[in-house]
Each structure stands twice: as C-alpha cells, then as structure tokens.
Amino acid sequence: MTLTIPKSRCHCRWRRRKEARPEEIVEAALALFVEKGFSATRMAEVAKQAGISKGTLYLYFDSKEKIFHAVIQHFITPMIDEVETLVKNYQGSTEALIKQLVHGWWGSIWNTPLSGIPKLVISEAGNFPDMARFYMENVVKRVRSLLEQIIQTGVQRGEFRDVDIPTVTRLLMAPIIQINIWAHSLRPYDDPQDGDTYINLHIDLFLQGLKKHGQNT
Amino acid sequence: MTLTIPKSRCHCRWRRRKEARPEEIVEAALALFVEKGFSATRMAEVAKQAGISKGTLYLYFDSKEKIFHAVIQHFITPMIDEVETLVKNYQGSTEALIKQLVHGWWGSIWNTPLSGIPKLVISEAGNFPDMARFYMENVVKRVRSLLEQIIQTGVQRGEFRDVDIPTVTRLLMAPIIQINIWAHSLRPYDDPQDGDTYINLHIDLFLQGLKKHGQNT
DNA sequence: AAAATAACTGACCGGCTGGTCATTTAATCC
C-alpha cells in the first residue's frame, strides 16, 4: 500500500526521537509549572504538552522533582554564564553598567515564561529543599555576587555613598524580582501597570538614592 | 470515686466549646499554612493542631478554602482598619509618617506568622481566584491607596519630586513585601541577613531618591 | 526479510487526602 512515505509525513503512531525529548519535556514543564504551579501540574499534562505518553516521561526523568531541577538548570544557568562574561569585560561607569544589566536582564525575561521562575521557586521552596538549595547557589548567589562587585566598585570610585553592600544589593534586586512574582500571581486581579515605567523609575530612584549628594551624571 | 471534678481538670475526653473553636481553627491553620503552604497542609493536621478531630473542623468551615479565606479576614482586616484611622488623624511631615508607618507595620508583622501571608497568597493565587481577589481588594488596594495619598501629599507640599504616584508606591512596598516572602521561602538556604538593617536602608534610600535634590531634613 | 533492539505506550496500582456520617458523649432541661 503505502510505499516510500516521507519521514516528515509518516503515518506512524509515534517516532523515536531520543535526542529531542528531554528539551521538549523541559519546555513543556516550564510552561505548565509557570501557569499552574508545581504541585498543581499533572505529569499527564506535561506528557501531553510534550507530545508523548506518561511512561515516556519516566524514561527521561526519574521524578517530577527531577524535571523541576532540569527546568531551572536548562533555562537559567546559561543566562548567568553569559552575564558573568559581560561584566568581566565591561569598560565604563558603574552607573551605566547597572542600567545595562538591569535592562538587558529585563528584556530577556519579561514577557517570557522565564519571568515565572522566581514565583515558582519561592512557592515550592518549602516542600523541595534540594531545589531551593540549587537555585540559591546557582542563581541567587551568583547574580548577587556580580551586583555586589559592581556596587563595590562604584563605592570605591566615589560614585556611590558608602552603604552596606550586601543590603543595598538586595534592595536593588527586590523590586525586580517582585514585579516578576506579581506578574505570575496577583496581577490578573490588579490594576494594569506598565513594567517599563516601573523598572525605569526603580533604577532612577535607586541610583538617585545611592549616588553621593549633589552629584549628577 | 471522683466527685466534684473542677472543670479545668475535667476527665472528659473532650468538652463543648462552640464559641472558641473558630478562632482556634483559624490560628492553627495560619501556622500550618505558613509553614507548609496551603496544598501541603492536611486537614487532619489542622484539626490536630487545633485540638479537635477532623469531623469537627467541618462543623465550623465548609471546606479547606473557606478556612484560608477566614484566615486572611481574621488577621489582616483589623490591622488595616487600625492603620487607616492612624493615617486619618496624623499631623506631621510626610516623611515622618512614611517612616512611622513602615516601622509600625514592620514591628507588628516581622517575627510573627503574619509575615508568611504574602508568600501564602502569592503561591496559591493561581489556584484560588476567589482568595486572590479578596486579598487584592481588601489588603493590597487599601494599603496602596493609603500610601498613594501620603506620597501625593508629599509631592504637593514640595517635599518630594514629581514622580508617578502609583509606580513609586509600588516601589515603596516591593522590598518590604519581598523580605517577608523571602523569609518564608529561600531564607533558610541564604546567608543570614538582618531585617532591621534592610528596612532602614530601604527607607533611607527610598526617601533620598524621592526627595527633591539638595533638600535635607 | 526476519531477528534483535530499544523507544514508546497506556492500563493499572497503591497510597493518600478532602470530605462524610452514623455513633458517642458532654451539657442542658425538666
């Protein structure tokens, strides 16, 4: 009957695609985890979204939690690697670097499912300590360390006031994390609010508060 | 054998205490919801913590979700009522009012289970829309409205720069909410950080950034 | 082309948990 069916229009019920599966699974999981949260996401749904059966899921990942772990690792780690090299090679004022970093990060996260990860991690941290530890070590502390170095430099150069570096770093990050968390939790019930306005005013206020008095750029 | 047993040392297996139950249940639920999250908290645990059986729980609340709702209503609403009257009667500089409000709120939330409520609400908002709406209307918007009025006044008096009021209000709240969320999610895996230092620096930076240039108090 | 391999499937299972209700027991009434 059917001779020489092209592979792309195969009538098979399914095809073997060992290499492509893990990434497809991880992408499906991210979308669903962000949409419904970790606990509320059913493995059957992840399978369906990834275009496979539930059994196949377990050929590639031992458990739901392992998928969660893989999601973080797959999407976040490469981004941070990238930012680290950017900072290493940067030439210019501290203020400009902070602006560039925040805007760059913002541009590649906001309006993507990745913006849902902070809320996801925070919501599930209590029930999945391994995941929390991994995120803390591989995301939070690396980002924080970068920002601390930058602000430290700014203080040494006399651009900034001599404040407590770890604390001020957290204060730089807090509103940025916060709006992402908000976007994936209470925003549907809130008045609309423009993200760019928020971020720009945050950087403005933050730098204005941090810079030495009377200094303008 | 045992005649005239004092009520306080009654040998009964249990006692009828219709009036006291709801509050005890709501308090037990708050503690557990904050510790483990809503989904991960078992009704049997809530009952045990409240010193009753699971069946009794359902004499006082129709469902788990209703308890959640009652928790918010019971603990948060009275606090906001209080703050509203405080603000209404306030005489003094805008800056001092903001400081007093933040510190007051901080003092009565931080180091209590109430600090866990924001994380709780955010985590469960997606799965419990009614709860999210209730929290938004009865907590977030009321608090925000108060702060907007205050900052508005500061701008009109010439104390503050002429910034976008709704946005700057969110920026005032964000780090405060954020540290509470953090405390109940990733803090166990993070380096220790003093809350007072954080809040004080936030207010300092925020007001410094918001005040008109060259103005000192 | 048939035998061997391994990717894939989906019905099934065990354990768990929100919610129920027939029964028990404290408190009240007469």
Place this chain on the structure above:
DNA sequence: GGATTAAATGACCAGCCGGTCAGTTATTTT
C-alpha cells in the same frame, strides 16, 4: 436523674495522581 439536645468523634469513602511495567511498534542489524 432520666430524657433531650447538640458538640464532637473517627472510621470510612471516592477519586485523584505519581509512578510502574508488560506489551507494542518503530528502527536497526544481520
């Protein structure tokens, strides 16, 4: 102090879900 009321109990149930595995099918090997 016996009858009545209603607060409280806890064994039980229905249904859901993460995870399994015996069997199926696409692909490769010989």
